[in-house]
Amino acid sequence: MSRLSLNTATTKHWTLEEAVAGAVRAGLPAVGLWRDRVQEIGVARAAAVVAGAGLRVSSLCRGGFLTSDEEAGQRAALDDNRRAIEEAATLGTHELVMVVGGLPAAPGPEQRAAAYPGGSPADPARDLVAARQRVADRIGELVPFAAGHGVRLVLEPLHPLFAADRAVISTLGQALDLAEPYPSEVVGVVVDTYHVWWDPDLARQIARAGAAGRIASYQVCDFLLPLQPLALNSRGHVGDGYVDFATITGWVRDAGYAGDVEVEIFHEGVWATDGDETVRTLAERYVRHVLPYL
Amino acid sequence: MSRLSLNTATTKHWTLEEAVAGAVRAGLPAVGLWRDRVQEIGVARAAAVVAGAGLRVSSLCRGGFLTSDEEAGQRAALDDNRRAIEEAATLGTHELVMVVGGLPAAPGPEQRAAAYPGGSPADPARDLVAARQRVADRIGELVPFAAGHGVRLVLEPLHPLFAADRAVISTLGQALDLAEPYPSEVVGVVVDTYHVWWDPDLARQIARAGAAGRIASYQVCDFLLPLQPLALNSRGHVGDGYVDFATITGWVRDAGYAGDVEVEIFHEGVWATDGDETVRTLAERYVRHVLPYL
Numbered sequence: 133m134s135r136l137s138l139n140t141a142t143t144k145h146w147t148l149e150e151a152v153a154g155a156v157r158a159g160l161p162a163v164g165l166w167r168d169r170v171q172e173i174g175v176a177r178a179a180a181v182v183a184g185a186g187l188r189v190s191s192l193c194r195g196g197f198l199t200s201d202e203e204a205g206q207r208a209a210l211d212d213n214r215r216a217i218e219e220a221a222t223l224g225t226h227e228l229v230m231v232v233g234g235l236p237a238a239p240g241p242e243q244r245a246a247a248y249p250g251g252s253p254a255d256p257a258r259d260l261v262a263a264r265q266r267v268a269d270r271i272g273e274l275v276p277f278a279a280g281h282g283v284r285l286v287l288e289p290l291h292p293l294f295a296a297d298r299a300v301i302s303t304l305g306q307a308l309d310l311a312e313p314y315p316s317e318v319v320g321v322v323v324d325t326y327h328v329w330w331d332p333d334l335a336r337q338i339a340r341a342g343a344a345g346r347i348a349s350y351q352v353c354d355f356l357l358p359l360q361p362l363a364l365n366s367r368g369h370v371g372d373g374y375v376d377f378a379t380i381t382g383w384v385r386d387a388g389y390a391g392d393v394e395v396e397i398f399h400e401g402v403w404a405t406d407g408d409e410t411v412r413t414l415a416e417r418y419v420r421h422v423l424p425y426l
Numbered sequence: 427m428s429r430l431s432l433n434t435a436t437t438k439h440w441t442l443e444e445a446v447a448g449a450v451r452a453g454l455p456a457v458g459l460w461r462d463r464v465q466e467i468g469v470a471r472a473a474a475v476v477a478g479a480g481l482r483v484s485s486l487c488r489g490g491f492l493t494s495d496e497e498a499g500q501r502a503a504l505d506d507n508r509r510a511i512e513e514a515a516t517l518g519t520h521e522l523v524m525v526v527g528g529l530p531a532a533p534g535p536e537q538r539a540a541a542y543p544g545g546s547p548a549d550p551a552r553d554l555v556a557a558r559q560r561v562a563d564r565i566g567e568l569v570p571f572a573a574g575h576g577v578r579l580v581l582e583p584l585h586p587l588f589a590a591d592r593a594v595i596s597t598l599g600q601a602l603d604l605a606e607p608y609p610s611e612v613v614g615v616v617v618d619t620y621h622v623w624w625d626p627d628l629a630r631q632i633a634r635a636g637a638a639g640r641i642a643s644y645q646v647c648d649f650l651l652p653l654q655p656l657a658l659n660s661r662g663h664v665g666d667g668y669v670d671f672a673t674i675t676g677w678v679r680d681a682g683y684a685g686d687v688e689v690e691i692f693h694e695g696v697w698a699t700d701g702d703e704t705v706r707t708l709a710e711r712y713v714r715h716v717l718p719y720l
């Protein structure tokens with residue numbers, strides 16, 4: 133289990149201290165932290181709790197939400213991301229995961245139709261090409277600050293299901309294109325099985341990411357159908373869905389990735405389960421479906 | 427409206443004869459037919475009805491479901507697709523849309539876990555690479571028959587949301603790779619806005635498809651959020667969702683596509699609406715959001 137990390141979103145109802153204690157009880161060496169649980173007790177104390185337990189912080193989730201098309205929104209996003217970079221540095225993790233945001237404003241379709249009765253051409257809310265360019269611009273603005281803090285901006289491609297409302301980076305190849313202008317120790321990528329398992333270009337892009345030294349995190353969970361009422365929460369335990377972990381894990385291994393493997397699950401059923409039982413299950417699944425190919 | 431086609435799935439509760447009459451009433455020159463409505467009255471009669479009304483058949487939906495990993499399933503799929511090719515020829519359409527199928531067997535996750543307790547490695551149900559290869563193999567087997575009937579196998583990339591259970595072709599680029607070994611008049615691709623709008627490589631792949639003469643159909647409908655309980659039925663009227671029709675239609679135009687534009691909507695609310703009203707709405711939306719960029 134020397135590379136297995138508990139992402140704290142998986143045990144959503146545990147505080148940071150509870151999650152750290154749970155990881156220790158299960159013999160895990162690392163945790164992936166979410167900022168809400170860090171901020172709850174303050175970043176200095178969070179850092180002390182994790183270090184005191186002898187754990188690594190495999191990543192901090194999450195910066196991002198960079199797609200605003202208004203100056204105030206862009207300034208607010210940069211400010212928030214600078215804070216996230218400082219938090220990552222204080223926590224002693226090199227990897228700040230970035231969920232870059234969806235189409236701007238993101239009201240419902242009815243509100244959009246009302247706001248833009250003339251339709252698409254004058255409608256910045258639907259201009260995906262421009263939203264993606266804004267992500268590239270904001271990343272460029274954050275790179276010097278991240279580099280100065282020894283923190284890597286880790287671009288997370290999200291499943292295309294979330295392109296409208298959560299992340300306009302939809303493939304690993306696109307994330308690597310965005311990363312390419314910058315040193316690999318300052319801009320990296322996540323390989324999250326839920327988001328990328330379907331990609332016909334995945335083998336090639338994982339190899340490319342590895343060759344460039346940009347794989348900053350390997351996150352595992354399964355893709356469940358039918359989708360849950362809130363689609364985001366359709367991430368299941370490894371082995372419960374459709375992902376071919378043997379194949380994808382082998383590609384990640386062959387790409388030279390030697391870092392931690394985070395288990396990050398969003399699912400009401402998992403969240404309703406006792407935390408220790410969830411950690412036991414994820415460790416068992418990891419040992420059965422991931423570790424042999426790592 | 428000289429390029430606007432009513433896909434009969436949009437007016438789901440109309441018989442083929444009703445759909446043809448509805449298209450004529452609205453001044454549309456073409457219909458895209460689904461096989462269930464064709465078979466209901468027999469293919470010869472369906473052909474006579476459409477021709478008698480002076481309409482074109484822009485495409486026949488659908489062949490496909492080629493991913494079975496068992497010989498009997500593969501044989502059945504080839505037989506059914508040969509019938510579909512014959513039907514397309516009889517109906518006088520060159521374009522047979524292919525939805526290629528998801529991972530084989532496609533039971534629920536629980537059944538899969540029970541069937542494959544050893545996990546991924548021995549589990550053909552999760553081997554996406556192999557499923558995609560079987561699609562390539564079956565296409566190769568169908569090409570001579572299609573060519574002999576003057577029918578084009580039109581590969582449809584489906585949104586990655588459907589990679590597990592409906593179509594292992596997930597991007598336009600992948601569809602074009604599969605088409606590449608064959609003449610463009612025998613294997614083509616669909617550009618369906620719902621399925622491809624999110625693709626960061628879309629502009630390039632549409633241009634590639636056009637240059638190769640492989641765009642066989644342009645299908646339009648919008649991507650709605652939140653998803654409907656049955657995710658497949660989250661296709662909305664043009665303008666109600668997140669798709670940038672101005673941009674994508676411009677790419678399709680610049681790629682040289684001069685064929686019909688089918689409106690294909692799956693949505694309980696649309697299906698519950700009077701057919702003539704649905705056709706009026708789709709025609710209005712087409713004129714506002716698509717036609718100016720075509």
